[in-house]
Amino acid sequence: MAGRLTITVIRARRLKCTVADGKPDPYVKVYLICQGKRIRKQKTHVRHKTLYPLFNEALFFDIPEKNIDDVTLILQVMDYERFRTNAFMGCAAIGSKVIGMGREHWLEMRMNPRTPMTQWYTLTDSIPGINLDNNVAAKSLSLSCLNSRYV
Incomplete structure (x- = not known):
């Protein structure tokens, strides 16, 4: 039986600028990792020219009950670049195997x-204990609010 995990990316604040004009176009990518493999990726819409984006977007992941404690969610804030590679602004992680706040949040949920x-x-530049190089593009910065719920 699968359960539905809802991640609501609410907002970010005080993002570090990665572009010369001082106005990034941020969006958030959320990777569902299970037993070291990327299972699914979803992303928010791009918010243009802001260091304080308001997303208010819900992302849904169906997870089998037997795998729920093997799941890690990697959140990356990216700066959309139309003609170049999107710039990494920061990351965070949630899951039972994550160290710190992401683990506490997961257990509470x-x-x-x-x-x-x-x-x-x-947001940080990397996540302790998580190797982003194999399955997810690496780098990172500062996410505001995350609302998660497992049904």
Whole structure:
């Protein structure tokens, strides 16, 4: 039986600028990793010319109950570039095998099914204990609010 994990990316604030004009076009990519393999990727819409984007977008992932504790979610904030490679601005992770806030948030969500659990994350350049090189493009910065719920 599969459960549905809802991740709502609410907003980001104080993003570091990666472009000369000082106005990035941020969006968030969310990777579902299970047992070290990328299973699924979803992303928000691009928000143009802002260091304080408001996303308010829900992303849905169906996860079999037997795999729920083997799942990690990698969130990457990217700067959309029309004619170049998109620039990495920062990342965060959520899951039972993540160190720190992402693990605490995951455990709280698991203990309170069907209840939204909102958490702010500080973006980093990498995630301790997670190798982004194999399955996910690497780099990172500062995400505001995340609301997750497992049904």
